[in-house]
Amino acid sequence: MRLTRAVTALVVLSASLAASSPQKRAPDVTLQTADGQPMRLADFKGKVVLVDFWASWCVPCKTSFPALDSLYREYHARGVDVLAVNLDERRRDADAFLAERPHALTVLFDPKGASAQAFGVEGMPSSFLIDRDGVIRFTHMGYSGNIDASYRQQLTQLISEDQQR
Amino acid sequence: MTSVSLRLLVLGSAIGAAIVVGGCATVQPWQRGRLADRCMIFDADSSQVAYMAHWQEAREGAAGGYGVQSGGCGCK
Numbered sequence: 303m304r305l306t307r308a309v310t311a312l313v314v315l316s317a318s319l320a321a322s323s324p325q326k327r328a329p330d331v332t333l334q335t336a337d338g339q340p341m342r343l344a345d346f347k348g349k350v351v352l353v354d355f356w357a358s359w360c361v362p363c364k365t366s367f368p369a370l371d372s373l374y375r376e377y378h379a380r381g382v383d384v385l386a387v388n389l390d391e392r393r394r395d396a397d398a399f400l401a402e403r404p405h406a407l408t409v410l411f412d413p414k415g416a417s418a419q420a421f422g423v424e425g426m427p428s429s430f431l432i433d434r435d436g437v438i439r440f441t442h443m444g445y446s447g448n449i450d451a452s453y454r455q456q457l458t459q460l461i462s463e464d465q466q467r
Numbered sequence: 468m469t470s471v472s473l474r475l476l477v478l479g480s481a482i483g484a485a486i487v488v489g490g491c492a493t494v495q496p497w498q499r500g501r502l503a504d505r506c507m508i509f510d511a512d513s514s515q516v517a518y519m520a521h522w523q524e525a526r527e528g529a530a531g532g533y534g535v536q537s538g539g540c541g542c543k
Contacts, residue, residue: 359503389497415497425496 325439328353328432331417333387333410341410343385343417344436350377350460351432352384352453355418358399359390360426366445367403370429373453374407380461383408389415389426433460 328351330344343353354370356363367386374384384407390396391413400409412418421430424443431440431453440456442449494502501507510516524530 355497357497357500359500361503391498391500395500415495418495418497423496426499428496 325437328430328436328438329417329420331412331420333385333412333417335410346383346385346432347436348434350382350434350457352382352429352457353421353432354384354386354427354429355389355421355423356386356427357389358395362445363427365447366427366429367399367405369445369447369450371403371405371407373450373457377457377461378406382457382461385410387412387417389413389418431456431460433463 328343330342332340332342335341343351352370352373354366356367370384370386374382378384386405386407386409388396388409388411390399390411393411393413396409396411418428421428427443427445429442430438433439439460440452442452520530
């Protein structure tokens with residue numbers, strides 16, 4: 303009887319713990335900079351980070367990339383970093399895409415897609431908003447112009463949360 | 468058909484099936500670069516295809532059921 307109670311209590315406790323922490327910690331992936339240097343996502347801890355997975359062949363990425371770049375220009379001064387992770391298998395495809403689109407955001411490369419696997423990317427493009435503690439707070443899949451308003455609202459929320467501490 | 472040739476046929480089919488099934492793979496969204504290539508589109512003229520689909524839908528009273536070529540975003 304005692305054992306049954308203990309097991310029940312354990313089950314209830316673990317269920318409530320699972321329910322109270324639905325947010326997932328961002329995986330510590332290592333990506334490549336344009337000149338081939340490794341860069342860890344953990345290096346950005348303490349900043350609000352928007353990680354976007356894109357590829358040159360992805361049609362909506364052609365619209366989302368410049369939109370994210372303008373978000374970066376707007377929010378960088380307030381402590382937001384935008385990392386555009388390219389998943390093209392051939393680097394020259396990515397370079398051709400980037401050459402046509404002037405940008406200020408940080409472009410990183412992962413031709414093998416290990417980081418996309420770690421994040422559990424289910425469609426292209428996919429973006430993840432990570433707070434200063436390294437927790438994934440919001441995700442978006444696909445892109446249409448009306449996501450911009452959500453991005454702004456969510457980024458503002460993450461920035462203001464950090465200022466309250 | 469003799470039992471030997473029947474056995475050979477069954478064995479051959481099994482080996483063939485094993486080879487074909489071995490070629491199946493799950494393509495992750497970020498691996499769809501080649502599938503998203505223009506040369507993977509079956510139809511050359513999208514407006515003509517839309518027109519054909521329209522009259523077929525009108526005639527048959529049903530829509531959809533065609534293959535989709537896209538960039539992996541699931542939105543097209």
